Amino acid sequence: MEKTFSQWKKQCLNKLDLSKKGSVDQDIEQVVSLLNSCEEFFTTSSCSGRIILIDGAADSCDVQKQNCVWLFVSHHKCTFDDLISGLSSSSGDAVLKFEPAVLHVQCRRLEDAQLLHSVAINSGFRNSGLTVGKTGKIISAVRSTHSLEVPLSHSGKLLVAHEYIHFLTQVANQKMDENLRRIHRFYQNLQSALSAERPHPPDLSCSQEIQDPQHTQEAERAEREEGEKEERNKTKAYQRRRRKQQRETDGNHDGGNSSPLELDDCVSLFT
Amino acid sequence: MEKTFSQWKKQCLNKLDLSKKGSVDQDIEQVVSLLNSCEEFFTTSSCSGRIILIDGAADSCDVQKQNCVWLFVSHHKCTFDDLISGLSSSSGDAVLKFEPAVLHVQCRRLEDAQLLHSVAINSGFRNSGLTVGKTGKIISAVRSTHSLEVPLSHSGKLLVAHEYIHFLTQVANQKMDENLRRIHRFYQNLQSALSAERPHPPDLSCSQEIQDPQHTQEAERAEREEGEKEERNKTKAYQRRRRKQQRETDGNHDGGNSSPLELDDCVSLFT
Numbered sequence: 001m002e003k004t005f006s007q008w009k010k011q012c013l014n015k016l017d018l019s020k021k022g023s024v025d026q027d028i029e030q031v032v033s034l035l036n037s038c039e040e041f042f043t044t045s046s047c048s049g050r051i052i053l054i055d056g057a058a059d060s061c062d063v064q065k066q067n068c069v070w071l072f073v074s075h076h077k078c079t080f081d082d083l084i085s086g087l088s089s090s091s092g093d094a095v096l097k098f099e100p101a102v103l104h105v106q107c108r109r110l111e112d113a114q115l116l117h118s119v120a121i122n123s124g125f126r127n128s129g130l131t132v133g134k135t136g137k138i139i140s141a142v143r144s145t146h147s148l149e150v151p152l153s154h155s156g157k158l159l160v161a162h163e164y165i166h167f168l169t170q171v172a173n174q175k176m177d178e179n180l181r182r183i184h185r186f187y188q189n190l191q192s193a194l195s196a197e198r199p200h201p202p203d204l205s206c207s208q209e210i211q212d213p214q215h216t217q218e219a220e221r222a223e224r225e226e227g228e229k230e231e232r233n234k235t236k237a238y239q240r241r242r243r244k245q246q247r248e249t250d251g252n253h254d255g256g257n258s259s260p261l262e263l264d265d266c267v268s269l270f271t
Numbered sequence: 272m273e274k275t276f277s278q279w280k281k282q283c284l285n286k287l288d289l290s291k292k293g294s295v296d297q298d299i300e301q302v303v304s305l306l307n308s309c310e311e312f313f314t315t316s317s318c319s320g321r322i323i324l325i326d327g328a329a330d331s332c333d334v335q336k337q338n339c340v341w342l343f344v345s346h347h348k349c350t351f352d353d354l355i356s357g358l359s360s361s362s363g364d365a366v367l368k369f370e371p372a373v374l375h376v377q378c379r380r381l382e383d384a385q386l387l388h389s390v391a392i393n394s395g396f397r398n399s400g401l402t403v404g405k406t407g408k409i410i411s412a413v414r415s416t417h418s419l420e421v422p423l424s425h426s427g428k429l430l431v432a433h434e435y436i437h438f439l440t441q442v443a444n445q446k447m448d449e450n451l452r453r454i455h456r457f458y459q460n461l462q463s464a465l466s467a468e469r470p471h472p473p474d475l476s477c478s479q480e481i482q483d484p485q486h487t488q489e490a491e492r493a494e495r496e497e498g499e500k501e502e503r504n505k506t507k508a509y510q511r512r513r514r515k516q517q518r519e520t521d522g523n524h525d526g527g528n529s530s531p532l533e534l535d536d537c538v539s540l541f542t
Contacts, residue, residue, distance in 0.1 A: 110403060113403075114403055114405070117402065127398050127400075127414060128400065129398075129399065129400010129401055129402065129412055129414075130400055130401040130402065130403065131388065131400065131401065132381060132384075132385055132401060134385070141400055143398060143400075147418050147420050148420050149418050149419050149420050149421070150420070150421045150422070151421070151438065151439065151442055154438060159431075159434070159435050159438055160430075160431055160432075160435055161431075161432075163430070164430050164431055167422065167425060167430055168422065171422055
């Protein structure tokens with residue numbers, strides 16, 4: 001199994017990027033690098049989130065994007081002019097969509113996938129879930145519920161006023177902002193969770209976590225979300241167990257006694 | 272483990288339905304009953320899909336629906352008048368959403384969850400995924416990518432014309448129709464997958480599957496969806512293995528030799 005996972009990882013990271021864009025999106029690059037630097041994980045696909053305008057026949061777009069014409073696509077914020085320009089080429093039913101970040105991560109063991117899943121849920125990616133293959137392939141999909149899907153033209157005819165497109169531009173950009181905050185939160189939570197497995201976490205800054213009111217508010221908000229309680233307990237249990245194992249293994253390590261306690265305080269802020 | 276799962280199931284099915292509605296939605300009742308009749312599964316929550324109109328302050332609705340006012344909610348189709356009437360009460364930012372069916376199913380073993388996950392993916396529920404708890408709790412979440420999310424008012428002021436609301440009513444209702452088709456497809460595929468585990472499937476109608484062009488078209492369409500191929504192979508492998516086990520166990524059963532072949536033909540239509 002160990003050998004198979006390493007082989008899969010090597011094979012996957014060496015192969016050509018077959019996405020339209022051909023490279024990892026800038027805003028999710030840090031997360032992808034962090035995951036690929038861990039021996040327990042490697043990413044099989046990623047998208048940092050995008051604003052798209054697609055044109056297609058009614059009833060077909062939803063299920064099959066490949067039959068639609070892409071009028072506009074951006075992995076960053078968009079402008080009113082971007083959308084108006086894209087819409088001018090519509091001859092079918094154009095729909096504006098915001099699609100949040102998505103990440104597929106192959107995990108070595110089920111417990112690695114569980115950790116990643118907990119981090120995802122705690123960071124606001126509530127549509128996340130695992131897929132466990134018969135061949136031993138374990139994929140953790142990180143997905144958000146965040147979306148926007150607005151029909152804008154029918155048979156090439158614009159259905160709304162320009163003022164509405166202005167408003168939508170703002171809404172889509174706000175969603176992109178929130179999406180980037182979630183990616184950042186995911187990165188921070190992942191870093192903390194991974195650090196909890198090591199006696200001296202190199203990048204964990206407890207004081208920063210405590211002083212960041214935005215993060216605390218978001219954590220509190222996320223805390224009320226249905227179904228998250230159990231996920232949090234799972235992360236805690238996993239982390240405690242891993243730290244316990246770590247203490248048992250590295251009992252003589254300098255600072256081994258105090259570090260886990262500090263981590264507990266810090267980890268509880270977002271779990 | 273066996274005892275724990277049975278206890279969980281008994282406890283869950285006996286407790287009060289704490290949802291707003293207080294009962295299982297009619298359009299998903301058949302699926303819920305089928306799952307709960309199997310000893311490998313029980314449902315922990317379900318929604319057949321809904322059209323909702325919510326009113327809230329900008330930036331807050333998305334993450335936390337409980338701070339929003341629900342102007343309208345329907346688990347069936349909606350009318351133009353429903354939406355106009357709901358919008359007349361808006362004092363904040365009203366958003367129309369279509370939310371597809373969602374189902375959470377606790378599964379006895381990981382392989383049961385894998386089967387359910389494969390059936391979900393093959394039936395068009397592409398955002399499905401598993402959650403595996405430390406206590407042995409395995410949940411298979413069945414979720415679709417299908418959505419609609421349209422901002423309609425800002426600070427209580429309608430942003431679009433009545434003609435657009437007319438158009439949106441149609442779009443939302445089409446999505447509800449497609450959602451019901453997916454629930455139906457999920458039910459049929461689930462029935463077939465479960466029947467494949469038994470020597471004489473009582474409810475499996477191969478000829479009906481073959482003669483249903485709608486089903487075949489949808490199966491072909493679903494087949495092109497990214498990432499589904501592997502899921503299909505997993506279901507097949509699972510089904511073949513289960514049938515093999517069944518043949519080995521029930522080798523003397525009448526018709527035991529021909530049944531698996533017929534099933535293979537039938538199963539391959541949608542996997």
